Amino acid sequence: MSRNILRAVFGLATLALASTASAASAPAGVKDALANEPIGLLPGAGFQLRTGKCTDCPVPKQNLWYFENEIIAVPASSAATASFTPGSDRNRDVANWAATPASAQLAHPSLVWMGAPQVLEGATVLPGARTLRTVDGKDLDMRLVPKLSTNRSFANGATFSYFEGRQVRLRGALGSENGRPVFTARTIWPADFSLDTARLKNAPLKDSAELTALVREPLKPQQGVDTRLLWERHPGQARNWQDKPVLGIVLNGAQGDDDESLGGHFAIATGRFGKNGDWSGWAVNNFYNLDSVSEKGIVAATVPMDNYLMDVNSGQQYYRPSYMLVAVLNNQRTAVAFQGGVQRVFNHFYRHDFRYRHAAANCTGISVDVFEALGWHVPKRGPTAPIKSLGAYAYLSAKDVSFASGRKIYDYLNEEQTRLFPAVAFDAMGQDLLQLVSADGVQPRALSTYEQQLRDDVEAIMLVRIAQVPSSRANGSAPVFSFDEFRSRVPQDQSQWKIVPVADRPFPVALQGEGFVAEKDPSVVPLPIAGIGATLVLGAVAWRRRKQAQKKTIAATQPSRDPVAVE
Template identity: 45%
Template structure:
């Protein structure tokens, strides 16, 4: 029996919460809305894209026009109020106006079958021409094995056109096994096992809890999590993976698709998958049919279940302020100095979570690399790029190292193994963590090659890529220049970077001095 999909499709905000925010505080709009609250710079990126915005524009996170992002967060933190902690993001990227809470695919995947057994007409959003990770038969086989929720919209043919398909068995159940790390185990080993585990099953594992063996009562409790996405299997520029922080509220069924992901991505390029940097629901972040991370690489997550919301709310509110700077372009994404890991971990450190640093790869290595790359590629700009990578602190540079540092420090703090003096934020964090859970999220089969675990060092990166750079597989992107007329405040200042770093200039001077001394010595001895 078949019925209209409109009987089953519901508004995309027909959920109790998006992240930590009651959906009643939000409404659906798109980037073309006028005087609807978000700053014009944020709206410019979304155009026809459905977004969730505050019902009351006064509830949107503020920002400073005279301070950079982290300085702004530090100033805000000194006088923060409960109202400030509840301030909403400028925009939450939904991508769709409607959703199907629960359904299964028909055998020919032309219909979806609701929980009541009624079949409904079904289709999927077209593939973006540049997307190399779209559905194939193996994807349909994967979806056919499980119940699904979907984001999408009803079209004029009375079909529900899905843009995001979420496997409902990907939950974090309160019955997840208690399995702390053994003495011989580490988070890094979990990530790297089976080359990243792209084809391993979805699993959850409680690494620590405050009351082992007792009944768990996680419902309605806040969560804060770190997400690590693996390396792409066929892109030699993407072995570093990706990183994001999540916040949300635990539901009784363990469904975490409505948690919010703080996805910092390069705004100044059109990626091949159509990704826009934004706060976005976890189902869209991972399972969007064009932009979803899970369609081209495995992922890993550490989740802390919290007794109260303050630590998670504080991070999310601070991140919302950072996004205001990000959209306004006084904070610009940089693959070495301000990438997904760096921006995320900077915000934690500004709030007072002193996540241990691991230092840079090394200045000597960076100087040698500058000379090598500048000469072989005939570009001092490329030389400067490699220098910046090798001198950046590794928890800010590598998503994997950031994930490792956050996860290990969480475990160290709750097990009272940390010897440092705790800050107010750290003390609150420790007091309120009820459980720490590790989640392995495999890759959804698609047209794309299976991804791998991300690299943890420059040497590992070199080992994963062909020695001849002309043999690298690279997925091209197109620039997306930000309009000058939208710049204001600090965004109007032009960034400047010396093409030759000061330590390299000093090494030039040292080499010149040594050459001069050797020349003088030879001249004195032989002439």
């Protein structure tokens, strides 16, 4: 069965199943995916569940095209919806918008990828993971959504043992099988993932290197998550964090079966602490390449945290460990500004005003750029090796007989590391955030308005580490922090690299909207290389002309060798 058919079956049919189930007597704990549910900083009541095939959604057609067979939440007809400025550079658009009064009020994103129409809360996974016990003590059959044909791994016995006996929250759809109700789960979120903020002990970093060390430290599969409080404004006071807004800096590790993923992944989350430290409803702004089809079914979108980490096909936790720095806020304005800004960027992204580029505009760079446009100027670490990039360009261009291949390595070695490497951005942002809130008040730079707000609004900073969920997939590890580390972890012979092939997803010309200007690809010959080449050519021409001039001068000054006439 193809990917699209699977999506259509679960996407379109489950909406009908959900409405049928809601009309009947649903098992305890089952509810609509938007009922009393947050989507990041916003209540679910401001959204409606649809699929990308809807014709009356207040959403640009370009955005909907990627989710034709997916269940999405779109703004209700009366809800304010995020806009954008056609023809404007994405970063300039965010900066201009942030300077207006409208930026203080968070509009609804054009869409949120929900994946399923219903939520089942408070259920316990019974042995064998085929049955759930609901909150009223009754048993309910459980199934998983099918494995995507392109997905290289899936849940197995180790996964079922991992969930066995634990209370969980599921996203999926209630249906029936042989006359019995059955819940088909797409996402399984353990209740013990909740952050027990009351028991956190203040454990500041010993030095600037410890944050990197904590990311590199291997994580063993465990129940719950590993948490550490790095800083709090009022030590010793009760932590009443329920409903407090948050900014989350999310880092995902390296996959164990894909050498091209060793850099990891990066995203920014916003939301509020839920009851008992729940964070499953935080909104994660997840950028992926729209021009290729992910083998795990991932599509770039704003998604609930439980989908982002624990979707059984696309969840990050099924193929690598994850790390998150959480800034707990006493005022939502910095989180609102980021979320409002990134929603404008998504609108540009879906219509291809700019394209995902693995060096210049990847998940890290796009996210960091939003903060830069708002005024958080994260200290830069510099490019990896500008001088080496010249030789690397020449070598790979000759080796692969491709200037494009040379351009690729040139771009990697010249890109600012806090925009290129997820782990470097995670470390740089964490270190800078701790510096901004430091008690000594000494700042290494003049602070922008946004940075002053961060300094004043952050109540606490905590580190969360989540181990990989056991499955048939190879174990992942910490992401690389440098290009040299990447080279040390892959075979020297690139033909031996483990690479996951993906299909292209060309953007339809018919969807190019008003004001669309196609982003130009950079020249395969970078300007410095062209400059060096031009200099060499001009130098060679000048040298040749000088040699020719020297020959003429010598010829003019030497005595004639013609025979002399004898009188």
